[in-house]
Amino acid sequence: MFREMRLAAQQLSQEETIKILQEASHATLAINGDGEYPYSVPISFVYNDGKIYFHGAAAGQKFDLMMRDPHVCLSAITMDDVQPKGFTTYYRSAVVYGDIKRLETMEEIAAAMMLTVDKYCEGDREGGTAFMNAEMGNFCVYCLDIKHMTGKRSEG
Numbered sequence: 128m129f130r131e132m133r134l135a136a137q138q139l140s141q142e143e144t145i146k147i148l149q150e151a152s153h154a155t156l157a158i159n160g161d162g163e164y165p166y167s168v169p170i171s172f173v174y175n176d177g178k179i180y181f182h183g184a185a186a187g188q189k190f191d192l193m194m195r196d197p198h199v200c201l202s203a204i205t206m207d208d209v210q211p212k213g214f215t216t217y218y219r220s221a222v223v224y225g226d227i228k229r230l231e232t233m234e235e236i237a238a239a240m241m242l243t244v245d246k247y248c249e250g251d252r253e254g255g256t257a258f259m260n261a262e263m264g265n266f267c268v269y270c271l272d273i274k275h276m277t278g279k280r281s282e283g
Contacts, residue, residue, distance in 0.1 A: 129224060129275040137279050139219070144278030147221040148174035151203035156181075158192040158199050166192055172201070172271075173242045179223065179271040180230075180239040190267065197227040201271060206280075215281065223276040230268045239268045 139147075153169050160166035168189055172181040179201060183189055193199065201223040208217040230236050240259045248255025 134279070137281055139221075139278030139280055141276075141278075143219075143280075144221045144276055145174065147203055147205045147219055147278055148179065148223070148276075150205050151221070154201045154203035156189075156199055156201050158189065159196045160192060170201075171243070171247060172203075173239075173246045175242050177273055179225070179273065180242060180268065181271070182240065182243065182266045182268045185265075185267045193227045193269065194229070198224075199227055199271060200224050206282075217280075217282045219278070219280045219282075221276060221278045223271065223273055225271045225273045225275075228270045228272060230270055235270075236263075236268045239270065 152171070154172050155167050156170050157165050157167045166188060170181045170183070172179050202220065203223075204218060204220045206217060206219040210217060230239060240263075241256070244252055244255035244259055
């Protein structure tokens with residue numbers, strides 16, 4: 128179902144791919160869209176134990192499309208170094224395929240959001256937790272169950 132990487136010499140190990148997912152500040156989530164066009168949207172996310180967690184509104188295009196079809200693709204980049212003289216870019220990236228599940232229980236939601244607070248509120252866990260608690264119920268939390276992932280690099 129998933130293709131082999133054409134430039135296999137540039138493929139990263141699973142450990143290196145996970146490191147990209149742990150370090151990337153954001154990713155792009157591609158969803159099966161309406162009609163002929165896919166829908167791609169940037170998201171903040173956290174990788175933990177083979178899964179990706181992110182949150183978003185409880186209504187709107189992203190929500191509607193994910194609820195209709197849970198199959199998604201996520202792309203993250205941790206290095207993007209344009210090399211004008213070589214007419215190339217040095218990069219490290221990860222591509223993930225998987226299925227989205229909306230988290231339902233408060234325990235699941237709180238655990239995923241604490242991972243998010245720890246990643247994005249470094250040094251201010253108390254402030255991040257206070258904000259999360261104040262907004263609880265105004266957003267949905269999702270889990271992307273990874274079915275396949277690859278990492279790739281191009282470096283000089």
